[in-house]
Amino acid sequence: MAQQVKEVMTAPPHTVSPDTSIREAAVEMRDGDIGGVVVTDGDRLVGVLTDRDIVVRCVADGADVDSTPVREAVSGDLTTVGPTDSLDRALECMRDQAVRRLPVVDGDRVVGIVSLGDLAVERDPSSVLSQISGSTSNT
Structure with missing residues (x-):
């Protein structure tokens, strides 16, 4: 069983x-079959x-997804983990910050x-969340 985030x-x-448009970021998510992207400015982590x-910060407010840059919607209050941090530490951070993704x-x-x-998937492969996370997207 895995013990470290890496x-x-x-x-x-x-x-x-x-500066990427919201639409371009959405296309990246769709094409990568992922729910989030890491925003970086050069080597600096932005969010x-x-x-x-x-949906909440752009679409619901009527923003133009072609002209609105990612910086206007990004979650910037970040909690991060390191590659050698324990999985328990990652779970604790997610719970404490109420987030589903952590940059490493x-x-x-x-x-x-x-x-x-x-x-x-790592901790409980038979759980419903694990089964959903491991399945092919229906979109």
Whole structure:
């Protein structure tokens, strides 16, 4: 059984810049069959943009997804974990911050992303969340 974040994280993560349009970020998520992208400015971690962020902060407010940059919708209050952090630490961070995805950083460099689904698949493969996370998307 995996013990460290690096054993279950997605690496490298899908990334976009803060100037990327919301539509382009959404296409990246669709094409990657993922629920969020890591936003970076060069090597600097800016935040995580999720499909929910797009709906709540853009679509619901009537934003033009072609002209609105990711920086206007990104979740910037970040909690991160390191690749050698324990899975328990990642779960604790997710619970404490009420987030489903954590950027994985090694020093100043983003090396991956770990999701609640990744941890569910590892910890309890027979759970409903694990089965959903491991299945092919229906979209």
